[in-house]
Each structure stands twice: as C-alpha cells, then as structure tokens.
Amino acid sequence: MNTWNYTKKTDFILVGLTDSKKTQLVLSVIFLLIYLVTVLGNIGMMLIIRLDVQLHTPMYFFLTHLSFLDLSFSTVITPKTLENLLTSNKSISFIGCFTQIYFFVLFAATECFLLSSMAYDRYVAICNPLHYSFVMSSRFCSALLTVSYVLGAVDSTAVMICMGTLDFCKSNVINDFFCDAPPLIAMSCSNTHDIEITIYFFAGSTLLLSLITISVSYVSILSTILKINSTTGKQKAFSTCASHILAVTIFYGTLIFTHLKSNKSSSLGMDQVASVFYSIVIPMLNPFIYSLRNKEVKCAVSRVIKKRERALDK
Template identity: 75%
Template sequence: MSACNDTNEPEFTLVGLTDSKEIQLVLSVLFLLIYMLTVLGNIGMILIIHLDVQLHTPMYFFLTHLSFLDLSYSTVITPKTLQNTLTSIKNISFMGCFTQLYFFVLLAASECFILSSMAYDRYVAICNPLHYPVIMSPRRSYTLITVSYMIGVLDSSVTVFCLSTLDFCNSKVIHHFFCDTFPILALSCSDTYNAEATIFVLAGSTLLLSLITISSSYVSILSTILKINSSSGKHKAFSTCASHLIGVTVFYGTMIFTYLKPSTSYSLGKDQVASVFYTIVIPMLNPLIYSLRNKEVKSAVVRVMKKRECTQKLK
C-alpha cells in the first residue's frame, strides 16, 4: 500500500453491525448458532456424498465443492465477526483485512461458476440423457471445477491488487462487519475511479457470464420439460433441478443487489443486511435446500445410517 498510509497505525477498525450491547449479544448468539449449523450441514453433506457410492455422480461432485466453498467463506467471515461482536477487539491489520477480502472474493467467484457447472450438468442430464455419461465425463467435471477455482483466483488477485494500491491517509474505520470492496473504497483518500471501474467490470463479468450460462441452461431445460407429455414425467424432470434453481435465485439475488452498482449507491444498512444474508445465512441454507428437497440425498442418509448400524452390530 502507498506510503501515505500511517505506519503508526497499520490496521483498520471494523465498526460492525450495531453499537447496542444488547443487540450485539443477540446477534452473537444467532450468528454462532448459524455458523454451527453451517459447519455441521456442509461437512455432513460432504461426508454423505463421500460415503454413498450412488451419489458418486458429476452433480454431487459439484455439490461437494459447493459445500466446501460455503463452509470456507463462512469461516472466512463469521469467526472474525463473532470476535468483533463479543469483544472490544474490533481492529484488523491491513494484511489481515486484505487476506480476508482475497479469500472471500476467491470463494464467492468460484461458487458462481460451480453453480454454472451444476446448471450445465442439469441441462445435459435432462436435454441429452443418453449422452450424459460421455459429455459429463470425470475429465470434464474436473476441468469445470479447475476453471471455476482459477477464475476465483484471478478475480480475487485483481480486486486485492486494485485496492491495495490506494492511499488510506485519514479514517481507517470500516463501516461494515468484514472487509468488503465498497467499504474499503469509501475510505481511500486517492482517486478510486480506475480501481472501482476495474472491480465493477470484473465482478459484473463474473456474475453475468455465470448467469448467462445458468439462464441458457434453464431455458433449454424448460423447453425440454414442456415437450414431455406426462405430468409425472414433467414433475420428475423439474424436481431434479428445483433445488439448484432455488439456491441460484437466493445467491445471485443478494450478490447482484450488493455488487452490480457503483460505490456511490452504497447504502450501509441495506448492504449490511444483504451481506449478512449471503456471507452467513446462505452457507447454512444450501445444505438444507439440497437435502430437504432432494430424494436421492434423503435416501443416501438412510443407506449410510443403516450401513453404520449393521457395522456396529457386526462388531
């Protein structure tokens, strides 16, 4: 960062969500419960998919990585938020702040393209079922996952580079509960136009490209479903992608609301609520969405439990 930064105070201060001690206590308990459910839900999803052979398919391969990303970026945000809420320690070093931002952007961008990969997988399964094993080969699945993470690394590297070259001469108080792009941009005493434009184009390209992939996949899926004669066949086809569609709607709705706008439109209250939703709440919801609305996952849980019971009896 520029020499304009005050070397005697090499850290930011995270204001958090509220100054009220009572509300802070309520939020701390709530966030702790949500985080515990997030950890249990996502680890549970990963274990169920790993232990049940019938779930060793491309869709659940992608779902494993989705659970890993949800668990990871919730862990990047929630523990520090709990520390800030429960204690008087609200400072975060420059390095810690930009490290948190780097991994958050990496994981969130990767999730966008893993959701796109899952939409493409559903498109192939419904629109080209006979060619599904060939098209969604293990090699292609690994390629899609690798590309998703590479895009995440690119997005996060460029974002952090743009922000870290700015000057922070005056206030270092971040009016947010974690190190996010717009609150950091708002602190800079230098011209942020180039950094803001670069980040906006990058975030917009990531969201729009993944959304175009998802939208085109679902247009084809819907067209194919409408051609099915029997109502039971339509219901079965739609049920295979209903969970993913719900997850996509919730995730992208909050992301677009928060990031696809100029920093001048940043609203502390509204953006904090949206940020709480996609950084803390959604990682908890995804395992519920993909398990409660998915008969295959429910059946897998039953099979794993029965297998465990049989193993214990044999011992």
C-alpha cells in the same frame, strides 16, 4: 492531504453491525448457531456424498465442492464477526483485512462459476440424457471444477492488485462488519474511479458470464420439459433442478443487490442486511436446500445410518 500510513498504523477498525451491547450479544448467539449449523450441514453433506457410492455422480461431485466453498466462504467472515461482537477488540490487521477480501472474492467468484457448471450438468442430464455419462465424464467434470477455481483466483487477484494501489487518509474506520472492497474504496483518499471501473468490470463479467450460462441452460431445460407429455415426467424432470434454481436465485439475488451499484449511493443498513444474508446465512441454507428437496440425499442418509448401525451391531 495527509495520507494514513499503514506502516505506522497497521490495522483497520470494523464498525460492526450495531453499538448496542444487548443487540451484539443477541447477534453473536444467532451467528454462532448459524455458523455451527453451517459447519455441521456442509461437512455432513460432504461426508454423505463421500460415503454413499450411489451419490458418486457428476451432480454430487459438484455439490461436494459447493459445500466446501460454502463452508470456506462462511469461515472467512463469521469467526472474525463473532470476535468483534463478543469482545471490545474491533480491529483487524492490514494484512488480515486484505487476506479476508482476497479469499472472500475467491470463494464467491468460484461459487458463481461452479453454479454455472452445475446448471450445465442439469442441462445435459435433462436435454441429452442418452449421452450424459459420455459428456459428463470424470475428466470433464474435473476440468470444469479447475476452470472455476482458476477464474475465481483471477478475479480475486485482480481485485487485490486494484486495492493495493489505494491510499487511506486520516481515518482507518471501515463502515462494515467485515473487510470488503466497496467500504474500503469509500474511505480511500485516492482517485478511485479507474479502480471502481476495473473491480466492477471483473465482478460484472463474472456475474454476467455465469448468469448467461445458467440462463441458457435453463431455457433449454424448460423447453425440453414442456415437450414432455406426461405430468409425472414433467414433475420428475423439474425436481432434478429445483434445488439448484432456488440456490442460484438466493445467491445471485443478494450478490447483485450488494455489489453492482455505486458504493456512494448505497444504503449502509440495507447493504449490511444483504451482506449478512449472503456471507453468513446462505452458506447454511444450501445443505438444507439440496437435502430437504432431494430424495436421493434423504435415501443416502438413511443408507449410511443403517450401514453404521449394522457395523456397530457386529
């Protein structure tokens, strides 16, 4: 079997989402609009939290970094996807492809652990409110954030080590619109069984650990909410974590659908729809989920705007 030598061929070819020029143009316009909204929404969220002192709390500390991760996550994928849709250049360099995989896994895994930290924050706020300030100290929040990034880096490094052992035979065509581990494993001529087991172990461990943390936190939260006598009290308690529940459901649902199954038995079309959703659409949705469903963010936006108008009047 002749192995494709990447020292001679230094790029991969991304098949993309469609061969139709008209569809490519429509998708490029849609993705560009989504990316612009993603950039503006997430940067706007970070600025509002930064500028309004009333939002300098643990929950919004984590939300700032969630916005950063969403923005970074989208930036890893969307610009290259737009280039492929708008030009005839469908190639991506070998180094560029593996760099995309590394940061894709890094930001996705880090976001999983960050969402877990946010769930624990909501647990302490609702189930142990009298000790909230003590437990969720700035030092502890920084430690949770650091652990999230470190574990994300461990995941992405492990995936890169596994991917670096693959050989590619004859074809350098990737059946996807961005570089991801499953399509590269599918086109490899190496014995990928051990590599798949290792990658799925790290992916599964990340999802399982974070989901267990989130599930345990919300079981305790639900138990506490049910013990509240007043309907108003129950609604107020639930509203503090409703946005997080919605974000977690959307994010984990698409990740689990796409990655925790055999790449040989998957449907390319369905996988691409799910991949577009979690890599391009979800990073745009989170700022809206947290702002439209959160009175504190709405009030903060109003305060910042009024403060800005007063400054201009002077």
